Amino acid sequence: MKTYFLSIIILLLAACQNNTKPAEKVAIQDVHSYANPQEAVVKHLDLDIHVNFEEKILEGWANISISHAEDAKHIILDTKHLSILKVEISDGEGKKSQAHFTLGKEDAILGTPLNVDILPSTQKVHIQYATSSEADALQWLSPAQTAGKQHPVLLTQSQAINARTWVPIQDGPGIRFTYSAKVSVPKELIALMSAENPTTKNAEGIYNFRMSQPIPAYLLALAVGDYQFLPISGRVGVYAEPIMLEKCANELAETEKMVVLAESMYGKYAWERYDVIVLPPSFPFGGMENPRLTFATPTIIVGDKSLVSLIAHELAHSWSGNLVTNATWDDFWLNEGFTVYVEMRIMEALKGHNYSEMLTTLSRQELDLALSDLKETPDDTHLKLNLKGRNPDDGVTDIAYVKGYYFLRLLEETVGRDKWDPFLKAYFTENAFKSMTTELFLERLNTLLSAEQAQKVNINEWVYGAGLPQNCPIPNSPYFGKVESALSVYFTDEKNVIITEKWSTHEWLHFLRSLPTNIDASKMARLDADFHFTQSQNPEIQCVWYELSLRYKYTAAYNAVDVFLNSVGRRKFLLPLYKEMMKTPEGTAMAKRIYAKARAGYHPISYQSVDDILSGKE
Ligand SMILES: [Zn+2]
Numbered sequence: 001m002k003t004y005f006l007s008i009i010i011l012l013l014a015a016c017q018n019n020t021k022p023a024e025k026v027a028i029q030d031v032h033s034y035a036n037p038q039e040a041v042v043k044h045l046d047l048d049i050h051v052n053f054e055e056k057i058l059e060g061w062a063n064i065s066i067s068h069a070e071d072a073k074h075i076i077l078d079t080k081h082l083s084i085l086k087v088e089i090s091d092g093e094g095k096k097s098q099a100h101f102t103l104g105k106e107d108a109i110l111g112t113p114l115n116v117d118i119l120p121s122t123q124k125v126h127i128q129y130a131t132s133s134e135a136d137a138l139q140w141l142s143p144a145q146t147a148g149k150q151h152p153v154l155l156t157q158s159q160a161i162n163a164r165t166w167v168p169i170q171d172g173p174g175i176r177f178t179y180s181a182k183v184s185v186p187k188e189l190i191a192l193m194s195a196e197n198p199t200t201k202n203a204e205g206i207y208n209f210r211m212s213q214p215i216p217a218y219l220l221a222l223a224v225g226d227y228q229f230l231p232i233s234g235r236v237g238v239y240a241e242p243i244m245l246e247k248c249a250n251e252l253a254e255t256e257k258m259v260v261l262a263e264s265m266y267g268k269y270a271w272e273r274y275d276v277i278v279l280p281p282s283f284p285f286g287g288m289e290n291p292r293l294t295f296a297t298p299t300i301i302v303g304d305k306s307l308v309s310l311i312a313h314e315l316a317h318s319w320s321g322n323l324v325t326n327a328t329w330d331d332f333w334l335n336e337g338f339t340v341y342v343e344m345r346i347m348e349a350l351k352g353h354n355y356s357e358m359l360t361t362l363s364r365q366e367l368d369l370a371l372s373d374l375k376e377t378p379d380d381t382h383l384k385l386n387l388k389g390r391n392p393d394d395g396v397t398d399i400a401y402v403k404g405y406y407f408l409r410l411l412e413e414t415v416g417r418d419k420w421d422p423f424l425k426a427y428f429t430e431n432a433f434k435s436m437t438t439e440l441f442l443e444r445l446n447t448l449l450s451a452e453q454a455q456k457v458n459i460n461e462w463v464y465g466a467g468l469p470q471n472c473p474i475p476n477s478p479y480f481g482k483v484e485s486a487l488s489v490y491f492t493d494e495k496n497v498i499i500t501e502k503w504s505t506h507e508w509l510h511f512l513r514s515l516p517t518n519i520d521a522s523k524m525a526r527l528d529a530d531f532h533f534t535q536s537q538n539p540e541i542q543c544v545w546y547e548l549s550l551r552y553k554y555t556a557a558y559n560a561v562d563v564f565l566n567s568v569g570r571r572k573f574l575l576p577l578y579k580e581m582m583k584t585p586e587g588t589a590m591a592k593r594i595y596a597k598a599r600a601g602y603h604p605i606s607y608q609s610v611d612d613i614l615s616g617k618e
Pocket of ligand 1: 335
C-alpha cells in the first residue's frame with residue numbers, strides 16, 4: 001500500500017475542471033500528498049469548527065463535497081496528528097450513512113492517509129475531528145505574546161504541507177477547491193480567514209466565511225484574536241490589534257496604489273478585496289500570501305514605509321502563486337521567483353528604478369550567501385528541485401526566490417519589455433486558477449524566445465543546473481554608489497563625518513553589509529556612537545548590526561541581542577544570529593542561555609529551525 005500511496009499520479013486538475021482538451025492533461029506527481037484525485041477529488045470544503053483556547057485544539061466537522069470517477073471506491077485525504085472521531089458519507093439527497101474508513105501508516109513528514117470508502121452515489125464526506133498539540137500549522141499565543149497583552153491569539157500557517165494538521169483535506173498545491181466555514185471563538189475575539197471577512201466583532205463569537213475562488217489547501221488560513229479593522233481604500237484595509245491599528249494603516253497607506261500598478265501590468269486583481277492582517281512578532285515569516293488576507297509580520301511597521309516591499313511581494317502572489325500555482329513543491333520557484341519579479345516591478349513603478357535596484361542588489365547579496373550555504377548540496381541550487389522524501393520547507397531558500405527572479409530578469413532583458421510584459425500578462429490570464437509545472441512554463445517560454453535568444457539565455461543551465469550562471473544580470477543602484485563613497489570617507493579618518501539624513505533602511509543595510517572586514521570592537525563602538533545602531537527599532541538594521549556585534553565581540557550590544565531574540569520570532573532574523581553565536585564556545589553558551597527563555601515564544605516553524613542550529617544539525 002505504501003508504495004502505491006507514494007507514487008500516485010495526479011492529473012492537472014485545472015485541465016479536467018475546465019473541460020479543456022484531454023491532450024492538455026499532464027500527468028504530474030505530487031510526492032508530498034497521499035491524495036488520489038484521479039479517482040476522487042475535493043471540490044468544496046465546508047468547515048464547522050470551534051476554537052478551543054483552553055485545550056489549544058480545533059474541534060468540529062469538515063464536510064467535503066467531492067467529485068469522483070464512476071467506479072471510484074475510495075477517496076484519500078491527507079491528515080497529520082488529527083484525531084478522526086467519526087466519518088459519514090451522504091448522497092445527493094443529503095442522506096447520511098456511517099462510512100468505513102482506515103488510517104494508514106504514519107510518515108514523519110507526510111502524516112497519515114485517511115482512506116474513506118465511497119459509493120457511486122456519494123457526494124459528500126463528513127469528518128468529525130480534533131487537532132492535537134502537535135499541529136504544526138497552529139500557533140497559540142498567550143496574551144503576553146501580543147501587543148495589547150490582554151487576549152490570546154491563534155494563527156495558522158498551512159504552507160507548505162501543514163493544512164493537513166488542522167483540516168483533513170487533499171493537501172497538494174495541484175488540487176483546488178472553494179470553501180465555506182463557520183468558526184466559533186471566545187466572544188471577546190474575532191475570527192478572520194483567507195475568505196470574505198467580517199470587519200467587526202459580533203456578540204455570539206460565531207463567524208461565517210465564504211471563499212468562492214478555488215484555492216489549494218496551503219492557502220487555507222485562520223487568525224483569531226483581538227483585531228480591529230481600518231479601511232485604506234474601497235477594497236484595501238488592515239486588521240491589527242487596536243493598539244497598533246493606526247500605525248499599521250499609516251505604514252500601509254500605499255497599498256491601494258500598489259494594487260492599481262500591479263493590475264495595470266498583469267491584469268485584473270482576481271480576489272475582490274485585498275486586506276492585510278498585522279500579526280504578533282512571533283509570526284515566523286515576513287508575510288504569507290493568504291488570499292484576500294495577507295498575513296504580515298509587524299517587523300515591517302517601522303514608521304517610514306521603507307519596508308513595504310514585503311506587501312508588494314504578498315500582493316504579487318495574487319497573480320503568481322495564488323492564481324497560477326506551482327503544481328508541486330519541486331516547482332516552488334514558479335511561485336516565488338515570479339513573485340519576487342512582480343514585487344520588483346511594483347516597487348519600480350511605485351518608487352522608481354534606482355529605488356528598486358537597491359532591493360535587487362540587497363537580494364543579490366542574500367543569494368550569494370545562500371549559494372555559499374548550499375555549496376555542499378548543489379542539487380538544492382537548481383530552480384527545479386527534487387524534494388522527494390524531504391519536507392518541502394527545505395525548498396524555501398533564496399534559490400527559488402532570488403535565482404528565480406534573476407532568471408526572469410534575464411528573460412526580460414533578452415526579449416525586451418515590449419515583448420516580455422504582454423507574455424507575462426497572458427501567462428497569468430490564461431492560466432488563472434490553474435497549476436503550472438516548470439516544464440509547462442518552459443514550453444510556453446519557447447514560443448517567446450528565438451532559437452538564438454534561447455541559446456544565449458541557456459535555460460537548462462538556469463533551471464536544471466547548479467549555482468548561478470555567468471550571464472546573471474548585474475543590478476546597479478546609484479544610491480548604493482553614494483553609500484560606498486560615504487563608507488570609504490568615513491573610515492579614512494576618525495574625524496570624518498558623513499551625511500546620512502536621507503538614507504532609507506536599504507542604504508543602511510548596504511552600509512553595514514559593506515563594512516571593511518578588518519573591523520574590531522573599537523570601530524564598532526565608533527559606528528554605534530555615531531549612528532546608534534544598538535538602539536535601532538528597525539529589525540532589518542538590528543539583525544545585521546547584532547550579527548556584526550557578535551562577530552566582532554562588540555559586547556555593548558549583547559544585551560540588545562538578548563532582548564531582540566526574545567521579542568521577534570521571524571525566522572529570517574533568528575537564524576543568522578543563532579548561527580553566528582554558535583561559531584564560538586562563548587557564543588554557544590550565550591545562544592543556549594537566550595534560547596532557553598525565548599523558545600516558548602517562537603512558532604514551531606521557527607523553533608524547529610533554531611533547534612537544528614543549536615543541536616549542530618545545521
Ligand atoms: Zn512569497
